[in-house]
Each structure stands twice: as C-alpha cells, then as structure tokens.
Amino acid sequence: MFTKKYMVALALGVVLVAGATSLVLAEDTASVKANITVNALVSYPQPMIVNIGPRGNVLLRGTVSAVGSNTLTVKSWGGDWVVNISSATKLAPGSDMSQFKVGDFVGLHGVVNQNAAWTIDATLVRNWTVRKAVTEIRKEIKTIAAKNWQGVVSNVNTDAKSFTLTIDGKGVDGVSYAVTITSDAKVVNQNYTSISFGDIKNGDKIRVWGPAVDTTITASVVRNISIASEFGLPAPVR
Numbered sequence: 001m002f003t004k005k006y007m008v009a010l011a012l013g014v015v016l017v018a019g020a021t022s023l024v025l026a027e028d029t030a031s032v033k034a035n036i037t038v039n040a041l042v043s044y045p046q047p048m049i050v051n052i053g054p055r056g057n058v059l060l061r062g063t064v065s066a067v068g069s070n071t072l073t074v075k076s077w078g079g080d081w082v083v084n085i086s087s088a089t090k091l092a093p094g095s096d097m098s099q100f101k102v103g104d105f106v107g108l109h110g111v112v113n114q115n116a117a118w119t120i121d122a123t124l125v126r127n128w129t130v131r132k133a134v135t136e137i138r139k140e141i142k143t144i145a146a147k148n149w150q151g152v153v154s155n156v157n158t159d160a161k162s163f164t165l166t167i168d169g170k171g172v173d174g175v176s177y178a179v180t181i182t183s184d185a186k187v188v189n190q191n192y193t194s195i196s197f198g199d200i201k202n203g204d205k206i207r208v209w210g211p212a213v214d215t216t217i218t219a220s221v222v223r224n225i226s227i228a229s230e231f232g233l234p235a236p237v238r
Helices: 002-043 128-142
Strands: 049-052 057-067 071-076 079-084 090-092 105-112 119-127 148-157 162-167 176-189 205-209 216-224
Touching (some): 057 079, 071 105, 119 128, 128 176, 162 205
Parallel strands (some): 090 119, 176 216
Antiparallel strands (some): 049 057, 057 071, 057 105, 071 079, 148 205, 162 176, 205 216
C-alpha cells in the first residue's frame, strides 16, 4: 500500500513539474517572440540616418531644407547639416544642382569637414525624390501603346516645341519626320529624368513616342538619349 501511494505521489509530482515547466517555457517563448517583434520594429530602417565612421566617412539621409549654388542644407538626426558640393561630387539621378528642391529626400556619402561644424564634403548625393518620380515616369511610358521612333534631331524650334527627326534605324534610315509635342508631353533625358524642351539640341539622338501621319509625328514622350547619363558618364548609343 505504501509503495502504491508513493508511486502515485511521485507520478503526480512529475506531472505538476512538467506542467509548470511547460508553462514557464510557454511564457519564455512568448516573451522571446515579443522581444523578437519589438527588436524587429526597432531595427527597421528609418527614413533619416547618420552614420559616421572612425575616419570621418559619413552616410547621411534626410530632407533638403535649403539649396545653395554649391551647397545643400539637409535636415537629419542632430539637426541641419551643410553639405558641400564640389566639381568632384557625383550627383544622381541628374547631373547638376537644378534637380534639388526644398523638401526632397536625399542620401549622401562624404567626409566630415574638419574646419566647420555640422558640415560634410560630399562625394555622392542621390536625390531619392527625383528617382521616385523617374520610376513613375518609366512605368507610365511603358503603358503607352503608340509606336516609338529614334533618330537624330535638326531644325529645333524651341518656341513652337518642334523639330525634325531623321530616322537612323528600323529599316527606314534617312526618312525625316516633322515632330511636334502634345501640351502634356513628357520630355526626359536618357535616365528618364525630366528636362526642358530647350535642352534638346540639333544633333542629339532622340526617341519619341507617338502616332505618325504621313511625315508628321505628334509625340507624347520625347526622350533625349544624348544627354549625359547618371554620374555624368556619356549616355550609351541605343
């Protein structure tokens, strides 16, 4: 009898201990899961970032609060940072300062300036706001069903927003078309960054999208593939 009672008590104790252990493990697992979730949320990349290495190398992202002739003021962690732009600084996706506007979100690499507080000498500045707009333009262009034509430009008339396009491929080399653009036409460079019609020059290689009637094309998109590509490198001939 004693042996049976002892064995029953022992079995009951094992069950209670196992149950308690399972409860503790369940609580610990829940706690770990909660911590993982919290940590994942905390470590998710934030829009603004400032990373400065031991040699003064900087990765910074923030919003443009002022644009100068050769400087940007970028609001990020710590406040406003002055970003020096030199002739050696690579800009993207455009190749000049005109692409930057107050409110644009930018990312940059550079080195902390040793002679001025909160100042960075930039080696690369990328305009993410412009890049997003470029992506949207490319998507929109891809939806256009109209035929596209490529050739060399002549007789550019900036006031009338027209030019002559001499085709240089597709089996119709040497055929010329008078091109006019619609009032809402998109005019972009090789990287699909918006440009003005005045940026089109005689001799440029151009691609246009639009219907042709006889020898006239009414273009809804004009893409100048002669304008320098990202980082100022020559645009590839296509």
